[in-house]
Amino acid sequence: MLSIVYAVLFYVATILLVVGTGMKILKYARTPAPLKIPVSPAPRTRRGVWMRMGREVLFFQSLFKSNRWIWIFGMLFHWGMLLVLLRHLRYFTQPVWWWVELIQPIGVYASFAMVLGLGGLLFRRIFVNRIRYISDPSDYLMLLLIIGIAVTGMGMKFVMPVDIVAIKVFFLGLMRFQINELPMNIGVLLHLGMVAFLMIIFPISKLIHAPGLFFAPSRTQVDNAREFRHLSAWASQLPPLPEGIPKDEKG
Amino acid sequence: MAPHDMNTGDAPKIVGDPFKMPDLECGASVDTNTYKAAPEHNEPLGFPGELLDNWQEVAIAKIGELAKKNRAFQVYLDTCVKCGACTDKCHYFLGTGDPKNMPVARQDLLRSVYRRYYTYAGKYFPWLVGARDLTREVLDEWYTYYHQCSQCRRCSVACPYGIDTAEISMAAREILDSVGVGQKYCNEIIAKLKRTGNNLGLNPKALRATLEDLEEDLEEETGLEVKLPLDVQGADILLITPSADFFAEPQIDGLLGYAKVFHAAGVSWTISSYASEAANFGMFIGSYENMREVSWRIRQAAKDLGVKRIIFGECGHAWRVGYSFLNTLAGPFDFLDQSYPIPQHILEFTMDEIDKGTLKIDKSRNDEFVMTFHDSCNVARGSSMGRKEGGQFDLPRQVIKAVCNNFHEMERDTTRENTFCCGGGGGLLTDDLMDLRIKGAKPRMTALQQVTKDHGVTHMAAICAICKSQFTKVMPKYGYEMDSILSVHQLVSNAIILDGQVDPVDED
Ligand code: SF4
Ligand code: SF4
Ligand code: SF4
Numbered sequence: 001m002l003s004i005v006y007a008v009l010f011y012v013a014t015i016l017l018v019v020g021t022g023m024k025i026l027k028y029a030r031t032p033a034p035l036k037i038p039v040s041p042a043p044r045t046r047r048g049v050w051m052r053m054g055r056e057v058l059f060f061q062s063l064f065k066s067n068r069w070i071w072i073f074g075m076l077f078h079w080g081m082l083l084v085l086l087r088h089l090r091y092f093t094q095p096v097w098w099w100v101e102l103i104q105p106i107g108v109y110a111s112f113a114m115v116l117g118l119g120g121l122l123f124r125r126i127f128v129n130r131i132r133y134i135s136d137p138s139d140y141l142m143l144l145l146i147i148g149i150a151v152t153g154m155g156m157k158f159v160m161p162v163d164i165v166a167i168k169v170f171f172l173g174l175m176r177f178q179i180n181e182l183p184m185n186i187g188v189l190l191h192l193g194m195v196a197f198l199m200i201i202f203p204i205s206k207l208i209h210a211p212g213l214f215f216a217p218s219r220t221q222v223d224n225a226r227e228f229r230h231l232s233a234w235a236s237q238l239p240p241l242p243e244g245i246p247k248d249e250k251g
Numbered sequence: 252m253a254p255h256d257m258n259t260g261d262a263p264k265i266v267g268d269p270f271k272m273p274d275l276e277c278g279a280s281v282d283t284n285t286y287k288a289a290p291e292h293n294e295p296l297g298f299p300g301e302l303l304d305n306w307q308e309v310a311i312a313k314i315g316e317l318a319k320k321n322r323a324f325q326v327y328l329d330t331c332v333k334c335g336a337c338t339d340k341c342h343y344f345l346g347t348g349d350p351k352n353m354p355v356a357r358q359d360l361l362r363s364v365y366r367r368y369y370t371y372a373g374k375y376f377p378w379l380v381g382a383r384d385l386t387r388e389v390l391d392e393w394y395t396y397y398h399q400c401s402q403c404r405r406c407s408v409a410c411p412y413g414i415d416t417a418e419i420s421m422a423a424r425e426i427l428d429s430v431g432v433g434q435k436y437c438n439e440i441i442a443k444l445k446r447t448g449n450n451l452g453l454n455p456k457a458l459r460a461t462l463e464d465l466e467e468d469l470e471e472e473t474g475l476e477v478k479l480p481l482d483v484q485g486a487d488i489l490l491i492t493p494s495a496d497f498f499a500e501p502q503i504d505g506l507l508g509y510a511k512v513f514h515a516a517g518v519s520w521t522i523s524s525y526a527s528e529a530a531n532f533g534m535f536i537g538s539y540e541n542m543r544e545v546s547w548r549i550r551q552a553a554k555d556l557g558v559k560r561i562i563f564g565e566c567g568h569a570w571r572v573g574y575s576f577l578n579t580l581a582g583p584f585d586f587l588d589q590s591y592p593i594p595q596h597i598l599e600f601t602m603d604e605i606d607k608g609t610l611k612i613d614k615s616r617n618d619e620f621v622m623t624f625h626d627s628c629n630v631a632r633g634s635s636m637g638r639k640e641g642g643q644f645d646l647p648r649q650v651i652k653a654v655c656n657n658f659h660e661m662e663r664d665t666t667r668e669n670t671f672c673c674g675g676g677g678g679l680l681t682d683d684l685m686d687l688r689i690k691g692a693k694p695r696m697t698a699l700q701q702v703t704k705d706h707g708v709t710h711m712a713a714i715c716a717i718c719k720s721q722f723t724k725v726m727p728k729y730g731y732e733m734d735s736i737l738s739v740h741q742l743v744s745n746a747i748i749l750d751g752q753v754d755p756v757d758e759d
Contacts, residue, residue, distance in 0.1 A: 031322040040632045040668035066409035067336040131335035136381035212330035217323045219413035225575045245555045
């Protein structure tokens with residue numbers, strides 16, 4: 001019974017994640033940027049912007065310069081999570097890809113980095129006055145949710161091993177539209193339940209910062225306004241203004 | 252990061268720390284409010300004269316409209332993760348300690364309302380995501396705190412997602428304007444510009460008289476006929492400069508500097524009475540339409556006078572609009588000479604002349620000054636200059652060093668793209684906000700005091716009319732003479748020796 005519930009849950013969550021995020025991306029992409037507003041240090045070429053965004057995405061360049069503690073915790077969390085996610089590919093591939101096999105040990109330890117980073121961020125949210133001031137309940141809950149996912153996952157790996165083969169059979173089955181038995185283990189149910197919830201809220205919460213980052217005009221625009229005229233569709237429809245100075249307004 | 256360890260070891264004893272974190276004090280600057288506009292200030296700009304009866308409805312609809320028309324606004328409302336990296340980056344927060352002056356908190360004043368009406372979470376679980384209804388109190392809070400943001404973008408540089416509070420605060424002001432709650436200072440000035448061509452309301456006759464007076468001064472100083480031409484048909488260059496250059500110190504000395512450079516370079520140039528203003532206050536109120544109308548005058552004047560090039564004088568906000576927006580708002584400029592950048596900055600012109608060797612310069616004439624340079628934030632973070640990235644930082648320094656012997660940099664985290672605003676930008680240069688302006692200038696002033704202590708810096712140069720006016724007013728509060736702020740072209744003017752120049756005989 002619960003297997004069916006979880007199967008449905010994951011189908012729904014996947015659809016909401018993909019469709020919801022896709023719609024947000026489309027919305028951002030379609031919204032015009034009326035003016036050129038790149039912020040310094042702004043590259044003058046497309047290539048420069050790619051490099052800039054690369055440094056932002058891979059190394060959190062701006063954050064590095066603006067707040068070293070948030071940078072450290074943020075890097076630990078995001079890079080840890082990336083490795084953990086890549087490690088999880090083994091549950092969705094058969095045979096497991098060689099490089100996924102290769103990073104298994106790193107992926108396991110990356111979970112510690114991830115939790116450490118999240119813990120640091122939570123600590124700052126609670127104890128740094130300025131950050132506590134700007135935090136809403138959802139900001140704490142989001143951290144707790146991801147910590148919950150990480151800790152239940154680590155629990156299954158290090159404390160109470162579960163029937164991982166059966167879980168893999170369940171997910172491989174979902175990918176072929178068949179519902180197999182999911183091991184009834186509290187760790188498994190919690191972990192997967194929270195993951196599904198995270199997937200569902202991804203497009204409608206601040207988690208949308210991940211794709212949103214690529215649409216921030218301040219960072220993604222090329223600084224070449226003098227060379228190339230930038231004009232948004234709606235601005236080109238504005239009523240024309242007179243050429244030359246009207247006779248009665250001449251000094 | 253803040254140089255917290257500079258007070259230890261052999262490092263020079265720091266006077267104060269420009270990054271000193273204030274204690275949070277809720278409501279510390281809630282009573283600092285700028286005068287509201289009267290109907291006669293709002294209406295010429297196309298805004299309702301007074302608060303509309305259905306203001307709430309209109310404001311909410313306006314949020315949705317702006318989110319559809321402006322990607323930056325939409326994306327910035329959605330992507331903030333409340334990481335806090337920007338919280339200590341605003342000079343108004345550092346100066347007042349009011350938590351609502353932290354950039355993210357400032358954004359949240361509007362974001363909370365956006366969430367309530369435009370997001371799933373805010374509609375159904377407002378308490379969870381800090382969403383709130385748009386009430387009269389919220390509207391007043393917007394008015395207060397969106398007029399405590401100079402739109403300097405220092406927070407945007409710090410944010411991992413580039414979230415630019417200036418965009419939010421411009422949008423907020425546009426929303427306020429659209430329901431009839433305008434700011435007197437900005438709206439009155441824009442209305443004046445539409446009437447007369449400049450922010451001062453100076454008519455062509457008065458402008459001509461002012462320029463003639465200045466020509467006399469120049470003749471006294473140099474013994475030469477250095478012209479300040481007005482409305483000259485067929486001149487090569489149209490100079491667009493902030494109207495403060497015509498009447499305020501130290502801006503005037505900058506204007507005289509441009510005139511001398513043009514004279515030495517032997518080019519023909521003119522000022523236009525129709526477009527006798529570089530500053531575009533349409534930007535401060537976030538109104539594309541008003542900004543476009545103001546910019547358009549430059550195009551009209553250029554066409555009418557038949558010039559080949561447009562050069563902008565020293566003005567930060569004007570240069571952001573000139574460099575980044577003018578081509579968009581009033582282009583394409585296919586009727587101008589394409590071999591020069593359109594528009595060009597006076598520093599680009601002067602630097603070229605220095606490189607060509609057309610200017611005769613005696614640096615020792617500036618020996619009484621020990622200089623530093625204040626990067627005006629709209630130049631530093633919203634535009635560029637020259638052919639290379641970062642030209643907006645390098646060109647002014649190169650020019651200063653070409654005409655001065657003594658130059659020292661302020662602390663790196665307060666210059667270039669990290670520069671602190673002077674505290675008076677973004678439509679806040681009004682006497683009713685004096686308290687805020689003094690507090691907002693603190694980080695910059697503290698950094699200046701440091702170089703005064705370490706290197707004996709006596710004067711600071713800037714390339715923005717607003718910065719200059721602001722510093723003239725606030726520097727005395729920090730132990731400097733009001734004339735410790737100089738125009739960059741004032742230094743050029745001092746050092747340049749024109750062909751045939753006769754220095755006046757010292758009478759004492
Ligand atoms: S730095 Fe950016 S993401 Fe972080 S709190 Fe400030 S605006 Fe939000
Ligand atoms: S744009 Fe400048 S004044 Fe406005 S919040 Fe950011 S740092 Fe403060
Ligand atoms: S007045 Fe100067 S320092 Fe202040 S916001 Fe404008 S450019 Fe920046």
